[in-house]
Amino acid sequence: xxxxxxxxxxxxxxxxxxxxxxxxxxxxxxxxxxxxxxxxxxxxxxxxxxxxxxxxxxxxxxxxxxxxxxxxxxxxxxxxxxxxxxxxxxxxxxxxxxxxxxxxxxxxxxxxxxxxxxxxxxxxxxxxxxxxxxxxxxxxxxxxxxxxxxxxxxxxxxxxxxxxxxxxxxxxxxxxxxxxxxxxxxxxxxxxxxxxxxxxxxxxxxxxxxxxxxxxxxxxxxxxxxxxxx
Amino acid sequence: xxxxxxxxxxxxxxxxxxxxxxxxxxxxxxxxxxxxxxxxxxxxxxxxxxxxxxxxxxxxxxxxxxxxxxxxxxxxxxxxxxxxxxxxxxxxxxxxxxxxxxxxxxxxxxxxxxxxxxxxxxxxxxxxxxxxxxxxxxxxxxxxxxxxxxxxxxxxxxxxxxxxxxxxxxxxxxxxxxxxxxxxxxxxxxxxxxxxxxxxxxxxxxxxxxxxxxxxxxxxxxxxxxxxxxxxxxxxxxxxxxxxxxxxxxxxxxxxxxxxxxxxxxxxxxxxxxxxxxxxxxxxxxxxxxxxxxxxxxxxxxxxxxxxxxxxxxxxxxxxxxxxxxxxxxxxxxxxxx
Ligand SMILES: Nc1ncnc2c1ncn2[C@@H]1O[C@H](COP(=O)(O)OP(=O)(O)O)[C@@H](O)[C@H]1O
Ligand SMILES: [Mg+2]
Numbered sequence: 001x002x003x004x005x006x007x008x009x010x011x012x013x014x015x016x017x018x019x020x021x022x023x024x025x026x027x028x029x030x031x032x033x034x035x036x037x038x039x040x041x042x043x044x045x046x047x048x049x050x051x052x053x054x055x056x057x058x059x060x061x062x063x064x065x066x067x068x069x070x071x072x073x074x075x076x077x078x079x080x081x082x083x084x085x086x087x088x089x090x091x092x093x094x095x096x097x098x099x100x101x102x103x104x105x106x107x108x109x110x111x112x113x114x115x116x117x118x119x120x121x122x123x124x125x126x127x128x129x130x131x132x133x134x135x136x137x138x139x140x141x142x143x144x145x146x147x148x149x150x151x152x153x154x155x156x157x158x159x160x161x162x163x164x165x166x167x168x169x170x171x172x173x174x175x176x177x178x179x180x181x182x183x184x185x186x187x188x189x190x191x192x193x194x195x196x197x198x199x200x201x202x203x204x205x206x207x208x209x210x211x212x213x214x215x216x217x218x219x220x221x222x223x224x225x226x227x228x229x230x
Numbered sequence: 231x232x233x234x235x236x237x238x239x240x241x242x243x244x245x246x247x248x249x250x251x252x253x254x255x256x257x258x259x260x261x262x263x264x265x266x267x268x269x270x271x272x273x274x275x276x277x278x279x280x281x282x283x284x285x286x287x288x289x290x291x292x293x294x295x296x297x298x299x300x301x302x303x304x305x306x307x308x309x310x311x312x313x314x315x316x317x318x319x320x321x322x323x324x325x326x327x328x329x330x331x332x333x334x335x336x337x338x339x340x341x342x343x344x345x346x347x348x349x350x351x352x353x354x355x356x357x358x359x360x361x362x363x364x365x366x367x368x369x370x371x372x373x374x375x376x377x378x379x380x381x382x383x384x385x386x387x388x389x390x391x392x393x394x395x396x397x398x399x400x401x402x403x404x405x406x407x408x409x410x411x412x413x414x415x416x417x418x419x420x421x422x423x424x425x426x427x428x429x430x431x432x433x434x435x436x437x438x439x440x441x442x443x444x445x446x447x448x449x450x451x452x453x454x455x456x457x458x459x460x461x462x463x464x465x466x467x468x469x470x471x472x473x474x475x476x477x478x479x480x481x482x483x484x485x486x487x488x489x490x491x492x493x494x495x496x497x498x499x500x501x502x503x504x505x506x507x508x509x510x511x512x513x514x515x516x517x518x519x520x521x522x523x524x525x526x527x528x529x530x531x532x533x534x535x536x537x538x539x540x541x542x543x544x545x546x547x548x549x550x551x552x553x554x555x556x557x558x559x560x561x562x563x564x565x566x567x568x
Contacts, residue, residue, distance in 0.1 A: 133326035133384075136286055137319060137340040137391070138312035147343065151330050227330045227371040 007198045016199060019186060024206065027182035030100050030172045034107035035165055041112040042164075045071065046119025047145055057131060058141055074113030079171045082110050083178070103172065103180035111168050118164060122156035123149050155226035162218030166211050173207065183207055235394060235427050236262035236285060241294030243280055254280040256451040258294070264394075267421055267428040269438040269459070271474055272448035278431045281448065282397050285429070286318045287311055299394050316344055319388040323400035325380040327372040333359060333383045334368040340390045351390075358386035362416060378409035385416065395427045396420075402437060407525065407532035411498055414440045435474050436534065439463070439495055439560065447471050463493065463562045475564075476521055476536050490539040490546050491564045492553070496524060496531035499558025505531075515540055515549040536564070 006012045045067065050056055052064040077085075083106035087097040090105040097105075126149055134148045150157070176184025183203045191200025223229065238260035245252045254277045262268045272278050283289035284296060287303045296303040298318055306314055319340070327336050334355050341351035359365050362382040372380055381401060388396055398417065402410040418441050421428050430442055438445050438459060445462055447455040449470035455462060466475045475493065494505075509515050517537045524533035537553075539546035553561050 127324075127326065127329075129322055129324050129326040130328060132288065133320070133322060134339075134343075135288055136315060136397075137343060137387075138315035139343045140312060143343050147339070148328065152328060154330060225330075228373045 003197045004201055005198075007202060012198060016190070016196075016202075019190075020202060020206075023181070023183045023186040023203070026100050026185075027169070027172060027176075027210075030103055030107065030175070030180065030182055031165060031168050034104050034111060034168050034172070037104070037108040038111035038115050038164070038168065041108065042115025043119050045112065045116035046123065047149065049116060049120040050123045050149065051141065051145070055128065057135065057144060071113040071116050074110065075117070077110070079106070079110050079174055080178075082106055083175060098179050100181045103175035103182075107168055107171055107175065110171060111164060114167060115160075115164050118160040119157065122153040122160050125156055126152045155222045155228075158218055158222040158225065162215050165214050165218075169207070169210060169214075233264040234261050235264040235299055236260065236429070237295075237297040238285070239295045239297075241281075241284060241296060242292050243277075243284060243289060244292045254451050255284065255291075258453055260446060260453070260456075262395075262427060262429060263444075265421070265425050265427055266444060267418065267430060267442050269430045269432065269442035269445035270448055271432055271435065271438050271445060272470075273433055273473070276448045277451040278433075278448055279399055282320070282399050282429065282431050285395075285397060286315050286320065316340065316391040317393045318395045318397065319391060319393040320397040320399065321381065321384045321388050321401045323403045325372070325377070325384045325404075327380055327383055327387070329372055332369050332371055333364065333375070333386075336372070336383055337386045337390055340387060344391060354390065355386070358389055359383070361389070361420070362386045376409075377405050378413060381405065381409075381413050382416065385413075385420070389420070389424070389426070393426060395429060397429045397431070399431045400433070401430070403432065403434070408498060408530070410437070411440070417441060436495060436497070436532065439534075440497065447474065460562065464564060466564075489541050490550075491520065492537050492539060492550065493534055493562045493564050494537055494553055495534040495560045495562075497558045497560065498530045498532060499556060505553070505556060505559070509549055509552060513545075513548045513552050515545045515552075517549055 048067060049064065049071075051058045052060040052067070054061075054064075083103075086106055086109060090097040090102055093105050094101050096102045130152060131144060131148060134144050139147070172180070172182055173184030173187070176182040176186070177188045179185065183206055187200055187203040190196040191203060238258055241255055241258040242253065243255040245254055258281060270278055270281060280289055284291050285298065285303075287296070287306070291304060294304075298314065301314060303311070303314060328339065331339070334352070337355035337358050338348075338351045341354065342348075346354070356365065356368060359368055362385050364379060364382050364386070367375065367379065367383070372383065375383065385396075396417075402413050405413060414437065417428055417430070420426060428441075430437060432438060442459050444457060445459050446453045447462070447468070447470055449468070454468045455466070455471045462471060463475055466472045506517065506519065509517055517539060519535060520538050521536040522533070524531055524535055539549055550561065550563075553559060
């Protein structure tokens with residue numbers, strides 16, 4: 001207990017303050033960039049799942065089945081195993097498989113299929129009648145995606161966004177434990193290996209706070225932009 | 231005036247294949263004239279929605295031809311079809327408005343997708359909202375509107391591309407009778423003012439009676455009867471038509487061959503009880519209620535009733551003219567062919 005109290009001492013912050021700050025920044029960078037690229041891939045895949053599904057506006061059985069299968073494979077691998085098994089691919093892509101840079105590739109690869117499913121679920125909540133109405137007005141598939149599916153499901157997509165980011169944050173902490181940097185890295189290196197309990201405490205508190213903030217902000221935004229409630 | 235705007239020939243639609251095949255439409259032929267209000271009525275599952283979706287090719291017919299405004303719809307490319315759909319627009323039972331957009335944006339939507347400049351679209355949308363009596367709701371979201379108001383927005387949206395034909399698939403089925411009447415009169419008014427041809431799909435005879443000039447009766451995927459509304463009402467010759475026309479599904483044998491039968495439709499006037507009672511009091515005539523499908527809403531009567539008039543010819547005539555003199559009531563004599 002006594003060693004936990006040193007969190008409140010000036011000496012602790014002098015020694016670890018910079019490290020923690022860097023850890024936070026690294027986490028932000030990892031999670032931010034990974035989320036961006038994971039959506040860049042996962043969002044279109046989710047849209048394709050909806051469009052090519054049985055009741056979609058461009059049904060395609062084979063494509064839908066293959067895509068669904070690939071996504072399920074991506075989702076069934078635990079993050080740590082996926083990260084280790086694609087190190088070759090990671091190095092090919094970004095030149096290294098360690099550090100913040102090396103963590104981003106496996107984070108994207110594992111989050112994209114997850115996001116595709118989240119997006120699929122959000123879009124499936126759009127009333128089929130509204131899509132039919134858009135078709136009856138002569139909207140193209142692209143216009144239906146861009147002007148109906150995405151705007152109409154925006155509150156749900158935003159909520160899904162918080163779940164995606166929090167998942168990526170958790171993966172990033174795991175990546176940190178094998179040397180990717182960020183808060184997870186600090187928790188392992190100082191809190192666990194060097195038994196600096198106060199460091200463990202601070203990183204855990206920071207992670208919890210981050211999750212709470214993300215969830216609160218996204219829920220508020222989602223409720224605020226949703227025009228069905230008022 | 232009497233140009234054909236929609237011509238359907240030998241249209242069939244089969245869903246599924248092999249053993250599971252469902253023939254939703256069977257050899258449909260239709261001629262809908264430019265500027266008329268045409269009704270298609272049938273019980274649930276008769277194929278009404280499938281038929282109307284075949285008119286704008288949202289559903290591709292299995293065989294047959296659909297000519298709208300001189301164009302064979304079945305031979306258009308996807309792109310031409312999207313273009314053609316702008317002149318055959320649609321409203322729905324569940325309104326199908328964009329819930330995250332304001333009414334103004336909803337009405338702008340069809341113009342946005344056909345690349346009408348934003349300012350021009352906005353201006354037109356405001357005019358249309360005014361036309362349907364909702365100019366004060368431009369900034370409201372659909373969730374803030376009543377059912378009738380939502381349908382008005384949907385109508386304004388459907389008119390945004392200046393269509394030749396407005397298809398209404400059960401457009402009033404989710405509305406209460408008073409609102410139904412106001413939407414029907416709006417459609418009538420727009421038909422007269424803009425000359426837009428209106429195709430009304432419904433399972434309610436009262437809707438047909440209220441606004442249609444001609445009607446087709448769809449039963450189990452086939453048109454079993456077709457013609458002027460008065461003629462069908464006065465003389466339904468098929469079982470399907472009788473089921474729709476006679477309230478409460480009265481059996482013709484119950485009526486003696488020599489007595490006259492009338493069908494009375496209540497369109498929101500005084501409730502039907504006083505009518506029957508006052509017939510007895512004011513005219514001293516007792517009529518026989520053969521069947522009724524009426525509802526009282528806020529003291530107003532909606533629906534219809536089949537009445538057997540007294541055998542005495544004078545009494546029958548008195549009763550008939552008395553009923554005719556009532557407000558919001560229409561009467562038609564029914565002929566039985568036992
Ligand atoms: N997409 C579809 N796949 C299979 N069967 C369908 C489909 N759409 C309609 N049907 C069938 O066609 C028939 C007519 O349906 P519908 O046109 O919706 O009737 P209505 O609008 O008159 O109630 C019903 O038996 C229905 O089950
Ligand atoms: Mg239907």
